[in-house]
Amino acid sequence: MTTADQNFLRPWQDVTSIGEFDWTSLANSEGVFVQDTAGNELLDGPGGMWCVNVGYGREEIIEAVARQMRDLSYFSPWSMAAPVTTKLSEKLADLAPGDLNNVFFTTGGSTAVDSALRFAFFYNNCLGRPEKKHIISRVNAYHGSTYLSSSCSGKMREKANMDMIADTIHLLPCPKPKDKPADLSMDAFCDEKVSDLENKILEIGADKVAAFIAEPIMASGGVIVPPDGYHKRCHEVCRKHDVLFIADEVVTAFGRLGHFFASEDVFDVVPDMITTAKGLTSGYVPMGALFISDRLVEEIKSASNEARNFVSGFTYSGHPVAAAAALANIEIIERDRLLENVQQLAPDFEASLQSLNDIPCVTDIRVKGLMAGVECELDEDHPDEMRDVEFLYKVDEICQQNGLLVRPVYNSCVMSPPLTISRSQIDDLVGILRGGIETAYNNL
Ligand SMILES: Cc1ncc(COP(=O)(O)O)c(C=O)c1O
Incomplete structure (x- = not known):
């Protein structure tokens, strides 16, 4: 039909x-x-x-959502708290790798990516280095559909007729093993792709690069699995040059690769920020979440004694009904x-x-x-x-x-x-x- x-x-x-x-x-x-x-x-x-x-038709999620709608259908995240969202943020911080204990709720994946990039800019402003604003991404990446996240996406054929930020966003060649020249070993290919990142940072100037953003596995780019060791080595390059490493786990988090998060458990990397959405609620209701490391928050704190407001957020940040769906969803992942x-x-x-x-x-x-x-x-x-x-x-x-x-x-x-x-x-x-x-x- x-x-x-x-x-x-x-x-x-x-x-x-x-x-x-x-x-x-x-x-x-x-x-x-x-x-x-x-x-x-x-x-x-x-x-x-x-x-x-x-999967579809999960009564526990349906019931949790209906119950939450009856109890409290909305609260303003600017000025109030709700137990369900507090509980979800604690649970997520518990599941997240390393010191990624600060959960910033969004409405989906694009807004999680947008928020991560805006946080990277904010962080550098707070640290007194406002020129550190360039973003590095990769050809074939997909990071979303807001102005900023779409500008970081590297699916070139999708850029026609759509305005993009071009001067501060840079796309590296895709680390797709199929495109490796036949006479190049996989190790040498990996070396080349990691060098692409380091060379780009050096070309722009490390003092101008804010972040590298990467999906652990490029999803909409066609499920592109990079060579072994690629992410770990890119993370090392980022650390060396004081560039933030943002893992876009909108697809890979919440079980797709057999772990709540793929960054550490599959790729041995604890990023500075992780973006998630999709599997967080299994699509029952919209919600995304950005995870920010304690390290970044601590650095902002120690840079000055003044208040530092991250002036960003959404009417539906931490929406209680979405939080109820996410908690029920995580419970199912664990129980089953x-x-x-x-x-x-x-x-x-x-x-x-x-x-x-x-x-x-x-x-x-x-x-x-x-x-x-x-x-x-x-x-x-x-x-x-x-x-x-x-x-x-x-x-x-x-x-x-x-x-x-x-x-x-x-x-x-x-x-x-x-x-x-x-x-x-x-x-x-x-x-x-x-x-x-x-x-x-x-x-x-
Ligand atoms: C890796 C990745 N990041 C971000 C997004 C954007 O998420 P949303 O469509 O929820 O805004 C997607 C969507 O497919 C995605 O695959």
């Missing part, structure tokens, strides 16, 4: 086509499945938008041992997806935890991205007819199913995906 919305301008939509496109209309959901308005059941490969971590489930399933998920390697147009398969990108190119020697995008639309259409949502990103099918997925559902997912790619390829 589809709907041609006349009045709903969607994210990324071609504005010349409002009302012309038929969108699959969803009516119900349960577990790892959504159901369209005609009753067709679809396994949710992308997990909503990388966010439905505990979902992190352990991801750790146990990850090798099967990877092996199963890697089996698609025998399909001629599949040119790269990248998997980590329950995140995967299956890249398809019809002619690797003569790249034509639009042709490959069209091809993946076909794959998506066929998979949907067979009960799987794919929703490709450019030339990659990206998968991030609910963390509750079972082994047999992984087999179903990969089986339908194989059928979709092979059928589309054979029909060319």
